[in-house]
């Protein structure tokens with residue numbers, strides 16, 4: 001059987017982690033003194049430097065900053081319950097999202113240098129969307145898909161289709177072509193920056209306004225089977241660092257710690273292979289193969305070496321794939337639900353739970369150029 005690397009998964013935000021030097025100088029000097037700064041310095045600099053935090057200046061509300069801190073706690077940041085709120089207050093106050101009217105110039109350039117948006121003639125089915133180097137292009141996509149691509153939940157998670165609600169009906173129907181380019185000669189922009197620039201473009205040209213809300217909705221609860229999970233703790237529990245490098249599959253090189261890579265066989269099965277990954281990455285990856293939000297109820301802590309093999313669901317496109325492709329013939333093998341139960345001792349249970357949704361409050365047809 002031949003296995004191919006799934007580079008597209010990086011788009012789903014699953015495989016963006018790679019190791020980089022730990023302990024680089026923290027650029028926290030722009031942050032004022034206070035209890036919050038002390039906690040940041042003590043608990044948030046072991047895996048990545050503070051530029052990972054300050055780069056998000058102006059992007060998150062207090063609630064979103066709190067979600068970031070809670071997620072980091074799951075990754076292994078040492079903060080207690082009280083510190084979570086102290087930090088959330090501090091980050092909201094010093095790096096929080098301000099109303100558009102008082103937003104000041106941020107250090108990061110967040111808009112494309114040139115961008116063109118045009119209506120696409122109706123009737124065609126094939127579409128594509130994605131970043132490439134300094135460019136972002138989308139062909140024959142509805143605004144809804146652009147929103148899904150660009151507006152991320154905290155830690156860059158993509159909202160599922162079912163998590164985007166509201167807005168006028170045309171956002172699902174009318175198709176657009178978008179071509180945008182970041183500043184000429186700029187360093188290659190990161191995938192993160194591309195999301196933010198695209199979001200800014202939508203806010204500017206479609207007058208897009210969105211907000212996040214929590215609603216009860218069908219989810220899959222990830223739980224351990226009664227006899228306990230068969231997840232393998234990685235022998236090396238050194239915290240993983242964060243880097244924007246894209247994980248490219250190289251069959252000859254040892255897989256990087258913190259990466260979880262999907263491989264496709266020529267027969268159409270999928271193998272997820274992770275080295276030293278924390279549960280949020282496992283959950284985010286499984287998320288790509290099911291149609292409801294996955295919420296972690298396993299209580300598993302630490303970094304895991306992870307492998308599971310299953311048959312690709314017939315109708316769900318591979319996560320992150322930007323092109324529609326013809327379905328492969330049905331290969332033999334267990335479906336995801338059976339596979340994780342047998343191979344990992346984990347179960348995806350249908351339940352109802354509060355989930356975050358993105359509400360489209362306002363959108364207008366773009367001004368054509």
Ligand code: HEC
Pocket residue numbers: 013016017040043044045046047048052053056068069072073075076077078079087154155156192239240241242281
């Ligand atoms: C145990 C290692 C570790 C510690 C400690 C840690 N982080 Fe992280 N952090 C990560 C990793 C790994 C990522 C990349 C997450 C991803 O993309 O799934 C990350 C990403 C981030 C991001 C980027 C989110 C985005 O949307 O791009 C922010 C902000 C952040 N961390 C803030 C913090 C704060 C605040 C603290 C302290 C409370 C902290 N981190 C402590 C490992 C850590």
